[in-house]
Amino acid sequence: MPPEIQIVHHVGQEALRAVVKRMGKLRCVWRHGVFFRLCGVGKCDNDEVRYSLLIFLLCVVISVTEAADPAGWRVRRNGRSTQSRVIPAGAVRAVTLSTMTSLSDFESMALDRHPLLRMAAARINEARGDQRQAGLWPNPMVGYSGEEMGNRGTTGMQSGFVWQKIVMGRKLKLASQVAAGRVAEQQHLAKVSRTRVLNGVRVRYYDTLVAQQRVELTRTMSQLGEELAQA
Known part of the structure; x- marks a missing residue:
């Protein structure tokens, strides 16, 4: 009714x-x-x-x-009857099935486009770069200096130098190990972020399925009510 x-x-x-x-x-x-x-x-x-x-x-x-x-x-609005137009259930199911997207598709889209995962990947690359740099020797420095050149026809005082910092006590290896730990930390955080994203997609997916089932059930009950009212 x-x-x-x-x-x-x-x-x-x-x-x-x-x-x-x-x-x-x-x-x-x-x-x-x-x-x-x-x-x-x-x-x-x-x-x-x-x-x-x-x-x-x-x-x-x-x-x-x-x-x-x-x-x-029955109350009329805008000169038209309030009887709703009933869409056949078969047509609705056909449209739903033709446009249906599986859970794996949504998971793939989230893994490819989610900004949180891209940030995690960038942090991993940054940590790997730091690890590589931590195991290398410091860059050498090459310099040149000159004073009083051309004074009274002389060449003046000219000199050059090469400077290299020597790291001892296996500090480079220790620094590389510390940087490797940071890389592992970022990888672990990336896995956590990936799990959170997948869980969020799955929860929203099943919530949508539940809502879709509720809509179909409500539509069926509405059709049944209209049939009972017309009987």
């Missing part, structure tokens, strides 16, 4: 309940012959009973008219 008809029935039922509560008082009026006064013969002292009787008669008229033409009593 559509909600508009349910509202009409609800209003009618509430009015009928109000009339039933006052039936005892109405019977008392009938016993004393005041019924003729309610019809206009005389003056009624109890206005509440008169209103109850009028509401009762109005509800009877509405119920009889609605039973004769149920579709005519």
